[in-house]
């Protein structure tokens with residue numbers, strides 16, 4: 302059984318005060334939610350205030366990025382153990398914005414995943430094709446390369462995959478549930494090639510313009526195990542609705 306995971310990726314949004322305010326409004330909205338793992342990834346500067354505000358709740362904290370070295374002269378970087386130290390349980394690695402704007406490659410992603418897992422963090426490993434790659438029929442080749450290079454030498458424990466078609470991020474253009482399922486199935490088959498039966502227990506999240514209005518249609522798909530949510534995670538009400546609509550009412 303794969304427990305659904307719904308993660309908020311706040312990107313470069315929210316001060317410490319806004320973070321505390323969000324959490325104070327969000328927690329009462331999800332107080333009776335069961336059977337879904339909830340994760341929030343604020344900017345580094347808000348991690349400590351988020352941790353304080355989340356005390357006593359089931360909501361977990363994630364970093365949005367990490368560096369692979371433990372310490373040293375790496376101005377601006379944060380290590381896996383520093384994320385653990387402030388209470389993070391997960392880290393997002395390889396987000397397409399990091400690949401696009403900050404020179405992240407399959408190799409740097411691979412190092413970050415290895416170091417994060419070694420430090421005991423769960424990793425949300427992001428992959429996905431651009432519009433041009435999809436239109437030229439390269440989607441599966443791209444996913445295959447991102448998986449094999451990103452996961453080189455890496456075991457399955459602590460791993461979560463986020464399939465985020467780049468053309469669907471922040472554009473309001475969501476992959477259809479069938480497109481998502483097709484990609485997720487392909488990803489699971491690739492993971493089976495690497496890890497055998499264990500691939501069945503790895504969660505594959507969908508990301509890209511997820512909203513309260515489309516989460517249920519995505520979550521009913523067999524290989525969609527949760528969501529990585531950007532824009533719609535910035536308001537407590539809409540993020541809470543996504544969390545609630547991610548599982549069928551019992």
Ligand code: PGA
Nearest residue numbers: 470471509510530531532
């Ligand atoms: P979006 O972002 O929900 O705003 O499309 C998703 C993401 O980039 O993780």
